[in-house]
Amino acid sequence: MSISKGYHVAVLGATGAVGQQMIKTLEKREFPIKKISFLSSARSAGTVLKFRGEDVVVEEATPDSFNGVDIALFSAGGSISKIFAPEAVKRGAIVIDNTSAYRMDEDVPLVVPEVNEQDLKLHKGIIANPNCSTIQMVVALEPIRKAFGLSKVIVSTYQAVSGSGTAAIQELHEQTKAIIHGEPFEPQVLPVKGDKKHYQIAFNAVPQIDKFMDNGFTFEEVKMINETKKIMHMPELKVAATCVRLPIETGHSESVYFEVEREGLTATGIQEVLSSAAGIVLEDNPSEQIYPMPANAVGKNDVFVGRIRKDLDEDKGFHMWVVSDNLLKGAAWNSVQIAESLINLGLV
């Protein structure tokens, strides 16, 4: 990637859990930047953040903050994206939006570069970054679909609190301390900040992420179902999800059952395909107790896959365990990766 050509990059939501990882990822990747703008709500404006060793003052986002911006990374909540994305596009920026605001819009590509990078060519200013739990699953499913076909997916997730932001991370820490020291505590953030009731997350499992829909599924589960079909261009794919929040700071895990179209396939066939697939690290050696775990995935950009085994009853059925850092491949890294793809495809 040429450093000689540089872009004006803006990060909206710079002080949040994902925003912080976006900034770190831009630094790590040596992203070609001629100017950086850190934007936030009025509440966080004035915060001083480091970027490549220099102090950068976070500014309150206004429509004019996007004057001259080439690439804007958004991660400040869906309602904020709805306000500022059209303004940024009007001013010539390409918006890579990490909220659910535009993901299912027909005009907005929903992109995981390992799966559907070419969809970027259809963008009209806004590109959506999928939900964290969706991204890591489709990275693992796409090479399988390509090689053997895919007809059905049933996933149960094991999700970390950082997917709910810094307030949720803090709540897990403080609640854990309180329980260990036998002190009282009052849940105030999880499972969903804006919902009516809040429950203990430390040493507990909460089967609710995001609000409930009328069909009994949560919005997180519906996101996984709909986004998977859109990203993989498979409206006919059968997908079901159960999403669960756990006392883990960072790193989502997924127990994925899937059915291929190929008959007589073995687990080894799946392992071979995934061992050379982009963005995937195969960690699958049961006799040596090698399998992915969130504690090992934190800070890494890869999707880790293991526990691949053939179903004992369904010839076309398989199980696997998929783990990734929800703040990186699930959010910040996938967004920056989209920006890199835009450059590589000559779209920016």
Add this chain to the structure above:
Amino acid sequence: MSISKGYHVAVLGATGAVGQQMIKTLEKREFPIKKISFLSSARSAGTVLKFRGEDVVVEEATPDSFNGVDIALFSAGGSISKIFAPEAVKRGAIVIDNTSAYRMDEDVPLVVPEVNEQDLKLHKGIIANPNCSTIQMVVALEPIRKAFGLSKVIVSTYQAVSGSGTAAIQELHEQTKAIIHGEPFEPQVLPVKGDKKHYQIAFNAVPQIDKFMDNGFTFEEVKMINETKKIMHMPELKVAATCVRLPIETGHSESVYFEVEREGLTATGIQEVLSSAAGIVLEDNPSEQIYPMPANAVGKNDVFVGRIRKDLDEDKGFHMWVVSDNLLKGAAWNSVQIAESLINLGLV
């Protein structure tokens, strides 16, 4: 239950996590006891435990410890059961064994009273208590099978450390403290005491419970598969399991996908059947954020079921979330419940 007739009851493994709950459960249920014996390894012998306000000294188990015993509750590990169960039976005791030693023996009934109490009539001295994660699932599945038929089950578990004993509980506590205080720690117990490698459990998810089999499934997963078929008398039932250990002290949760035989069934139909089923508490009101969680299930004998919803693609497919105290319905309570059934059926 008549208190006038009393039994000589022995608890083998009295100082363990399950043994302690067995003792508490015998007290709570006012089980008709004329004499109680607490037995253990030489290491724990001499410990003084309370029973109904009286001190009871734990004795080292020997074959002759079972002289005169009517009902022996075993929970001291499979190899110990293999040594002492035949000795106890030889001396006239009925053994209710909470290890995996005899569960798949054709001659040994594997019993969850809500599901197959009548199998107790076939016992030849030993009755096996199923695996904790199996018990709570079959309690929820059996009323569904009875009403609508059942053809397929895919379960992903969210299991607490107490299923691995007191050393695992201690490890979770100490590791959590170390991480919170930024101190070093060395995993020594989980995921499997007797396996080669040990991994962090605090703030992590470990997709291994018990050792791996040649087919890539863990023994815990194979137990869930085989025991479910045996208890439900359904050798043809398709069952698959993925078992995961989590940083939760007590309370197992399960994300269960299942297919019924009845066409056109609604989630309401499943809820109606479960709302009046033995041993089950229905907690299923998404609009009020009512669903089961392990933190609420601890100390209770029931199996809690919620998040019941119809699959969006499969007419016969449904999802549910099943939670129970793994030390109670998953172990101690189911064992004492079997003993109560033996009395009620006139088998002891």
